[in-house]
Amino acid sequence: xxxxxRGFLQAAVFTAAASGLTVACGGGGSDSGGTKNGKNLTxxxxxxxxxxxVVAEAKTHFKSQIKLTSSSIGGDFKQKLTTTLAAGGxxxxxxxxxxxxxxxxxxxxxxxxxxxxxxxFKKISSQYLEWKTKLAQTEDGKQIGFPxxxxxTALFYRADQFDKAGLPSDPAKxxxxxxxxxxxxxxxTELKKALPGTFLINNMGSVFSxxxxxxxxxxxxxxxxxxxxxxxxxxxxxxxxxxxxxxLDAKINDQSWNAAVGKSLTTEVGAAWHxxxxxxxxxxxxxKWRVCATPGGPANxxxxxxxxxxxxxxxxxxxxxxxxILSPDNNAKSFTDAxxxxxxxxxxxxxxxxxxxxxxxxxxxxxxxxxxxxxxxxSYEAPADSAVMAPFMAxxxxxxxxxxxxxxxxxxxxxxxxxxxxxxxxN
Amino acid sequence: xxxxxxxxxxxxxxxxxxxxxxxxxxxxSLYLSFQRYDGLGTKQFVGLQQFEFLWSDPVFWLSIRNxxxxxxxxxxxxxxxxxxxxTLLHSVRRFKGFYRIALYVPNVTSIVAVAIFFGAVFSNDxxxxxxxxxxxxxxxxxxxxxxxxxxxxxxxxxxWMWTGYNMIIYLAGLQAIPQSVYEAAxxxxxxxxxxxxxxxxxxxxxxxxxTVVISTINGLQSFSEPQVLFASxxxxxxxxxxxxxxxxxxxxxxxxxxxxNDYGYGAAIVWAFFVLIIVLVVxxxxxxxRGRKS
Numbered sequence: 001x002x003x004x005x006r007g008f009l010q011a012a013v014f015t016a017a018a019s020g021l022t023v024a025c026g027g028g029g030s031d032s033g034g035t036k037n038g039k040n041l042t043x044x045x046x047x048x049x050x051x052x053x054v055v056a057e058a059k060t061h062f063k064s065q066i067k068l069t070s071s072s073i074g075g076d077f078k079q080k081l082t083t084t085l086a087a088g089g090x091x092x093x094x095x096x097x098x099x100x101x102x103x104x105x106x107x108x109x110x111x112x113x114x115x116x117x118x119x120x121f122k123k124i125s126s127q128y129l130e131w132k133t134k135l136a137q138t139e140d141g142k143q144i145g146f147p148x149x150x151x152x153t154a155l156f157y158r159a160d161q162f163d164k165a166g167l168p169s170d171p172a173k174x175x176x177x178x179x180x181x182x183x184x185x186x187x188x189t190e191l192k193k194a195l196p197g198t199f200l201i202n203n204m205g206s207v208f209s210x211x212x213x214x215x216x217x218x219x220x221x222x223x224x225x226x227x228x229x230x231x232x233x234x235x236x237x238x239x240x241x242x243x244x245x246x247x248l249d250a251k252i253n254d255q256s257w258n259a260a261v262g263k264s265l266t267t268e269v270g271a272a273w274h275x276x277x278x279x280x281x282x283x284x285x286x287x288k289w290r291v292c293a294t295p296g297g298p299a300n301x302x303x304x305x306x307x308x309x310x311x312x313x314x315x316x317x318x319x320x321x322x323x324x325i326l327s328p329d330n331n332a333k334s335f336t337d338a339x340x341x342x343x344x345x346x347x348x349x350x351x352x353x354x355x356x357x358x359x360x361x362x363x364x365x366x367x368x369x370x371x372x373x374x375x376x377x378x379s380y381e382a383p384a385d386s387a388v389m390a391p392f393m394a395x396x397x398x399x400x401x402x403x404x405x406x407x408x409x410x411x412x413x414x415x416x417x418x419x420x421x422x423x424x425x426x427n
Numbered sequence: 428x429x430x431x432x433x434x435x436x437x438x439x440x441x442x443x444x445x446x447x448x449x450x451x452x453x454x455x456s457l458y459l460s461f462q463r464y465d466g467l468g469t470k471q472f473v474g475l476q477q478f479e480f481l482w483s484d485p486v487f488w489l490s491i492r493n494x495x496x497x498x499x500x501x502x503x504x505x506x507x508x509x510x511x512x513x514t515l516l517h518s519v520r521r522f523k524g525f526y527r528i529a530l531y532v533p534n535v536t537s538i539v540a541v542a543i544f545f546g547a548v549f550s551n552d553x554x555x556x557x558x559x560x561x562x563x564x565x566x567x568x569x570x571x572x573x574x575x576x577x578x579x580x581x582x583x584x585x586x587w588m589w590t591g592y593n594m595i596i597y598l599a600g601l602q603a604i605p606q607s608v609y610e611a612a613x614x615x616x617x618x619x620x621x622x623x624x625x626x627x628x629x630x631x632x633x634x635x636x637x638t639v640v641i642s643t644i645n646g647l648q649s650f651s652e653p654q655v656l657f658a659s660x661x662x663x664x665x666x667x668x669x670x671x672x673x674x675x676x677x678x679x680x681x682x683x684x685x686x687x688n689d690y691g692y693g694a695a696i697v698w699a700f701f702v703l704i705i706v707l708v709v710x711x712x713x714x715x716x717r718g719r720k721s
Contacts, residue, residue, distance in 0.1 A: 076685065078685075079685045082466040082467055082688075083466075085467055086466060086467055105465070105688050106467075108465065108467075108468055109465070109467040109468050112467060251572070253571075253572060253657075253668065253669040254546070254550065254551065254571045254572065254657065254668070254669075255546055255547075255550065255658075256550050256551055256552045256553055256571075259550075259552060259553045260552065383465075383688075384687070386686075386687070387686070387687035387688070387689065390682075390686075390687070391486070394670070394671050397668075397669040397670050397671070398669070398670035398671070400572070400669060400670075401569075401572045401573065401574060401668075401669030401670040401672065402573075402574055402669075402670050402672075404670070412485070415485075416484075416485065416486060419480065419483070419484060420687070422480070423477075423480050423689060423692055424687070424689060425463065
């Protein structure tokens with residue numbers, strides 16, 4: 001780049017002036033982008049949240065009424081969205097994604113978003129899984145999030161290793177053998193005997209978070225009381241600790257998971273999207289994996305929503321766009337294109353999803369994930385839930401890394417969680 | 428005054444940007460530390476409550492401990508190594524430019540890239556270091572899960588990044604020392620080691636003081652190193668690695684404010700930390716200044 005001194009100085013002055021201006025008008029900004037029938041709509045999401053192909057189709061489909069501009073936002077999405085919403089003004093996107101793990105923390109500020117029920121979501125909500133819809137609903141029934149996808153869990157396992165160990169390897173049989181966590185660990189003990197040096201789970205945290213997700217209550221109840229020290233959490237904790245004391249825990253808390261999966265790790269408990277992680281980490285194990293129902297019942301991990309911020313310049317059209325992008329038919333396309341597991345059960349019966357999966361040796365995996373998705377319990381997730389859960393996860397890693405006594409770790413986790421709950425205004 | 432408006436205009440960009448992006452936010456964060464604020468909703472004045480929470484928060488104290496240990500483990504070898512390297516380089520006759528660049532390159536390399544590289548090199552099961560140890564018959568060392576070794580790896584990373592930077596500063600200082608002083612020392616029969624400790628270090632004292640202060644401020648603000656080394660994932664929102672052994676105070680602040688949406692508490696953390704940095708800078712200043720018989 002060739003730049004004369006004068007040009008450089010001019011640029012510097014302009015930049016300074018511009019930054020001065022942004023400082024001067026930061027924070028303020030009017031709420032409305034003019035009238036509510038804007039023709040240019042912006043949409044924010046992050047890579048992999050939606051199928052880029054379906055988004056491109058949406059642009060052409062609505063071309064006559066609306067010019068839709070989508071941007072894929074990298075980095076910490078929630079943080080960028082929060083900052084933008086707090087600043088207000090015309091920089092706020094008309095449509096934005098919100099990650100499943102963040103949706104609860106946006107609910108106290110539901111007034112920043114439009115109620116999708118007013119725009120017609122009520123009429124079509126039956127097409128989407130109730131537990132998923134409910135998680136983006138305020139207590140007074142305001143719907144801020146439109147479900148994009150979900151993450152129903154399953155048990156992924158290496159069928160060939162199971163064969164080698166003389167265990168059943170057919171999905172239906174494995175599911176029957178590993179009905180509860182204890183059965184699954186018993187299976188793991190046998191597996192370890194037959195194949196020394198193999199592990200059942202990657203770390204305690206993954207068991208704990210799924211075990212918590214199998215219940216209907218989490219760390220904070222609907223009356224805003226901390227219940228993270230009660231039996232249901234303790235049971236999930238004990239389940240995770242049992243895997244550790246039985247020696248089935250690989251204690252992987254770093255990037256070495258990529259190298260371990262499919263080698264020393266013979267099974268994985270994870271969400272549907274986890275299949276992609278396994279596939280990219282261990283491509284040479286293609287065809288050897290199978291899936292069956294999660295021990296102890298299905299849980300959900302992840303999955304996102306689309307929302308319309310209050311500043312949306314054309315709510316009716318924006319709602320039309322998102323309900324088109326996320327219609328059962330287009331969800332089938334999104335699944336084919338980007339492995340986005342839909343929140344609309346009728347999609348599960350479509351050819352896009354019922355086909356055999358080569359990575360799983362031709363198994364029709366929807367037969368596992370479909371029923372799991374529909375059986376996931378409706379649970380209440382408080383805004384501070386993930387913050388309160390953090391110390392439990394941290395203490396589990398303390399057991400793994402430092403050999404801390406599980407009981408001490410439990411006590412510390414509870415006392416820290418209580419404090420975080422108090423800080424966040426939970427009593 | 429007014430007749431110099433052009434000059435003022437020329438230097439104004441920095442001041443305007445500083446005002447907008449540093450000065451105002453700093454004081455806004457002080458205001459925030461007395462509020463409860465989730466980033467979007469209404470701010471609620473809670474007085475000193477956030478600081479009370481801070482006082483009784485074991486994780487905060489753990490993070491302070493981690494930060495101080497990492498800081499000591501990285502600053503001492505960094506500054507000592509930089510001084511030794513600068514002295515060596517000072518006596519080099521040929522390829523001076525090459526050595527300078529080679530030693531400075533780590534500092535201009537993206538910290539994220541360096542951290543990813545270190546994460547791969549020190550990986551517990553598949554890292555280069557453990558592979559090399561394995562050839563000598565040493566069993567794998569849990570670099571990235573043992574609480575102490577985690578800190579060692581982070582400190583090593585910071586040493587790697589900052590030794591060259593400090594070396595350049597020392598080199599500038601060394602070149603300002605007149606050769607006649609060294610010649611006099613040689614005449615009196617002082618060897619190179621003795622010359623280093625009795626001539627070089629005392630004359631370099633003000634420069635060392637400068638690097639100590641800068642390294643204190645820099646070293647206590649370690650954030651990216653542990654963040655990239657122990658990247659959190661969706662399934663586990665914890666930062667700072669197994670057992671939170673690599674959780675530095677700034678990382679804890681980031682977790683509280685931006686992951687837990689507790690901006691008031693995050694602000695309280697950084698302000699408490701600010702006080703700590705000031706205290707440590709003053710202590711260091713005193714230590715380095717001491718023994719100066721003027």
